[in-house]
Amino acid sequence: MARTSRIQWRALSRRTVVIRSLACAAGAAASLAPVNEASAKMAQKAVEYQDTPKGDQQCSNCSLFQEPNACTLVDGEISPAGWCKFWVKKTG
Numbered sequence: 001m002a003r004t005s006r007i008q009w010r011a012l013s014r015r016t017v018v019i020r021s022l023a024c025a026a027g028a029a030a031s032l033a034p035v036n037e038a039s040a041k042m043a044q045k046a047v048e049y050q051d052t053p054k055g056d057q058q059c060s061n062c063s064l065f066q067e068p069n070a071c072t073l074v075d076g077e078i079s080p081a082g083w084c085k086f087w088v089k090k091t092g
């Protein structure tokens with residue numbers, strides 16, 4: 001593996017860890033303080049939300065999506081076909 005390739009892989013891995021940590025923290029915060037949920041969410045612009053998918057990544061297959069059109073992390077109406085930079089693959 002080339003040096004550049006290893007560095008890119010490490011950066012991607014760190015990015016994945018950071019994103020998943022933020023997602024866990026957001027989920028924990030939402031469950032611990034449901035009264036303040038609306039004010040604790042991030043603005044769509046801040047997370048680069050778009051109402052179209054990014055490849056095979058979209059809100060409906062993100063672990064933070066809440067049916068029918070909400071998100072535990074992002075404020076406002078969220079399309080099932082949308083996407084943002086905090087997308088985390090839904091498991092199970």
Ligand code: SF4
Pocket residue numbers: 049058059060062063064065066070071072073074078082083084085086087088
């Ligand atoms: S991809 Fe969609 S459901 Fe997932 S965090 Fe972003 S806005 Fe929320």
